Amino acid sequence: MLTSQGRIENMDWNWKHLNFKKDEKRIVHMVKLEDGIEQVHLFDDDSIAAVNAAVAARRPLLVRGEPGTGKTQLARAAAEKMGWAFIPTIVDARTEADEMFYTMDAVTRLGKAQAAAALGVKDKAEVEDLLDEKKYVIPGPLWWTFNWESAQNQAEFARAESIPLFDSG
Structure with a gap:
C-alpha cells in the first residue's frame, strides 16, 4: 500500500505527479540498504499511471501481488521520487479495517x-x-496519510516506536 503521501495537515497540498523529462531514464536511486548496496527502481508506464491516478484522486494506492514482485519497492521508489515519507504496511486476510487507522x-x-x-x-x-x-493508541498508515500532524502528535503522546521518517538519502 502506498500511503506515503507526506504531510497532509492542510488542504494546500503541493501535489506533484511522477514526472520524468522526455529523455530522462525512469530510474529512481533509493537509500542504500544495510549491506551497502544501492537499490534502484525502473518505473514502467503502468506503474507511473497507477501512482499518478492515486495522487490525482488524493487516495492511497493499494498494490497487490505475489511476494517478491516489487510492491514495496514501487511504493518506496514513488515516495523517494516525490520526496514523501514512506509508510510500509502489509495487509493480509487477518488485517482489520480499523487497524489501517x-x-x-x-x-x-x-x-x-x-x-x-x-x-x-x-x-x-x-x-x-x-x-x-x-x-496506547498507535496511529496506523491511513491516519499518517490523511493527517500527518495529528498522527505525529498522537505517536509522540503514546511514545510510539514506529514514527515514519523521511529517508535522508
Missing part, C-alpha cells in the same frame, strides 16, 4: 496495569493516568 497497544497497557498492581499503586488518579487509553 490505528491500533491499541493493549498488551503494554495490561503490563503497566499488572506492574502498578504489583507495586501496590493505590492512588486512583495515578492509575487512571497510567492506564489512559489515549496513551
Whole structure:
C-alpha cells in the first residue's frame, strides 16, 4: 500500500505527479540498504499511471501481488521520487479495517496495569493516568496519510516506536 503521501495537515497540498523529462531514464536511486548496496527502481508506464491516478484522486494506492514482485519497492521508489515519507504496511486476510487507522497497544497497557498492581499503586488518579487509553493508541498508515500532524502528535503522546521518517538519502 502506498500511503506515503507526506504531510497532509492542510488542504494546500503541493501535489506533484511522477514526472520524468522526455529523455530522462525512469530510474529512481533509493537509500542504500544495510549491506551497502544501492537499490534502484525502473518505473514502467503502468506503474507511473497507477501512482499518478492515486495522487490525482488524493487516495492511497493499494498494490497487490505475489511476494517478491516489487510492491514495496514501487511504493518506496514513488515516495523517494516525490520526496514523501514512506509508510510500509502489509495487509493480509487477518488485517482489520480499523487497524489501517490505528491500533491499541493493549498488551503494554495490561503490563503497566499488572506492574502498578504489583507495586501496590493505590492512588486512583495515578492509575487512571497510567492506564489512559489515549496513551496506547498507535496511529496506523491511513491516519499518517490523511493527517500527518495529528498522527505525529498522537505517536509522540503514546511514545510510539514506529514514527515514519523521511529517508535522508
